[in-house]
Amino acid sequence: MNDYKLIAMIPARMGSRRIPKKNIRYMLDKPLIQYPIDLALQNGSFAEVWVNTESAPLGHACEKLGARFHQRPPELSTDKATNRDFTYEFLKKHECDYVVMVNPTSPVLRPETLEGFVRFLKENDYDSIMSVVSYKAEAFFGDTLVNFTGEDKIPSEKLEPVETVVWALTAWKRESFIRMQESGRCPIFGGKLGRFAIPKDEAADLDTEEDWNIAQAALLARREEAFAAPRYMELDE
């Protein structure tokens, strides 16, 4: 395993669009922003855990939760600001080998998933690593059949999976990222690209109120395990 210096970056804006103020909204007993902070701090692999936000009040609140506060310029906090631009601004100011972006929109991420991601990072030499969800299901791209012929039904466990990127966890090699950005290339998927599959139920997005409720329900289900012992319908012989 490589002895990389890793830092965590948790991007947060106060001006979330579809779910207002979602980063400070409580999901069960913690505000949303506390989930990635706790996750990254508990992991123990990060030399520093940063919240990257334009908001000083939010930044200071995160400091109380144990994170450091990187204040990005206001122009990098609009709906138009891109991931590559705010990450570049962040990386120029913080030395490391890799930055791992831990997204607050994935409160259902498990500690062991982040551990696996970090291990995968350290065992390899990628320029960028995306978390993906792997689907063993027949996939279409428009009318094109991606991973099946349609001539027969293959048991789903035998299908070659299709993987979709989820922005739960992303890692970039600092030096490559800066070099690509400064030469006008997009560093997001740049260089040698690794994929790390995370469990489907940890890939929740938080785009809508319903997503919020489902994530909250999933956390609740996990805590209470099976709610109760299974009960069955009675059948006559």
Place this chain on the structure above:
Amino acid sequence: MNDYKLIAMIPARMGSRRIPKKNIRYMLDKPLIQYPIDLALQNGSFAEVWVNTESAPLGHACEKLGARFHQRPPELSTDKATNRDFTYEFLKKHECDYVVMVNPTSPVLRPETLEGFVRFLKENDYDSIMSVVSYKAEAFFGDTLVNFTGEDKIPSEKLEPVETVVWALTAWKRESFIRMQESGRCPIFGGKLGRFAIPKDEAADLDTEEDWNIAQAALLARREEAFAAPRYMELDE
């Protein structure tokens, strides 16, 4: 809209492998098998709503819930039995224009989704229709980039989606299905193939105990709406 005769078929085995006896297990206040029965009966488009099972006790219990009981032969109820074989056996015995397979492993399906599926069926002339989930996310098939180039990060709402088949709802034209099966071709994806996108949160599978808990939690979240009014973290100025 075409005036097709539609029948619903709900496949159910007593010998479910990974979650034992899942069809008769209670999810919240109803046994799992009752979800597709209620959904299909409430829809009102089906001339008949059948449960297709090898088990007479289960079949009779489903009759009490308002469904009809199609008893399939025991050799079509093993782990090895294929969808095409048990559907063929069913279709040979029941006249219709189309059969809609409503899968008990999708208790989170909403009535309006089934309504949309039936409308899509009636407005078209497909031989087979699959429910799919549409992912507006960068997709990989092995190392192949399916719907993006990696040269830039496209906002996800502008990505061409990748769609994966979920076996929540499937429809087949009876005549085409029987003809293909009898000529040795696989009818599952056969003929003119339609795709109907359903919401991601209705595509739950029930492969594991955790899937079960999540589906149960999602149903609960839907009933209780937001659990409570949103609460927010207090920030200092």
